[in-house]
Amino acid sequence: MASAVKIPRPRRIPVQVANGSRFDRRLAEILEHATEVFCEKGYAGASMRDLSRSSGMSLAGMYYYFESKERLLYLIQKHTFTTIVERLRERLEGVSHPEHRIRVFILNHLQYFLTNQKAMKVLSHEDDALKNGFGAEIATMKREYYRICRQLMDEFKQARNLDFSSRMAVLSLFGMMNWIYTWYNPRVDADVAELARQMGDILLDGICSRPKGKRKSHN
Numbered sequence: 001m002a003s004a005v006k007i008p009r010p011r012r013i014p015v016q017v018a019n020g021s022r023f024d025r026r027l028a029e030i031l032e033h034a035t036e037v038f039c040e041k042g043y044a045g046a047s048m049r050d051l052s053r054s055s056g057m058s059l060a061g062m063y064y065y066f067e068s069k070e071r072l073l074y075l076i077q078k079h080t081f082t083t084i085v086e087r088l089r090e091r092l093e094g095v096s097h098p099e100h101r102i103r104v105f106i107l108n109h110l111q112y113f114l115t116n117q118k119a120m121k122v123l124s125h126e127d128d129a130l131k132n133g134f135g136a137e138i139a140t141m142k143r144e145y146y147r148i149c150r151q152l153m154d155e156f157k158q159a160r161n162l163d164f165s166s167r168m169a170v171l172s173l174f175g176m177m178n179w180i181y182t183w184y185n186p187r188v189d190a191d192v193a194e195l196a197r198q199m200g201d202i203l204l205d206g207i208c209s210r211p212k213g214k215r216k217s218h219n
Helices: 022-041 048-057 058-068 071-091 098-115 116-124 134-161 166-178 192-208
Strands: none
Touching: 022 048, 022 071, 022 098, 022 116, 048 058, 048 071, 048 134, 058 071, 058 098, 071 098, 098 116, 098 166, 098 192, 134 166, 134 192, 166 192
């Protein structure tokens, strides 16, 4: 009877993916490979062996650093939301006009989305795959992203003395932005800046043209 193989305790790797150390760059490469695997096979259909083969890391090494494919999915989602929000906050600094701030939000989202379509596809399709602490942490980040957009809508509504539901405006905007990867064709569609401008026009013109007095909005 073969003796049991002692498996080393997995090493927790840092969540932040920086551009500095060799380890950070390697981690970014692994997450990129994992994103491609999840995008192609789906989270449920992908195995740690698939992830190992794609990244070039041994299967034992994958388990040592990541312990499960769930942690890899968590790191992909964590990195995605962290990057989007950090870039957004930087871009919003110094922009005071409420309408321009909403347009900054749209442009920031679309630029990241269309540059990282596989990551955003994984983010959209594997929305409920994470459980326990991983899922709770990502859900908190998503709520913060929603809250930022909701606040921008509230500022716009107050500045223009408009009557509309900020929540419905945010949900409509996310609906436009998050499914664009399904239909976007760079050969026939506008570039990202023009696309963001047109999307902002559709959203804001629709809000501003809404007849007043039809229904009192309380949110």
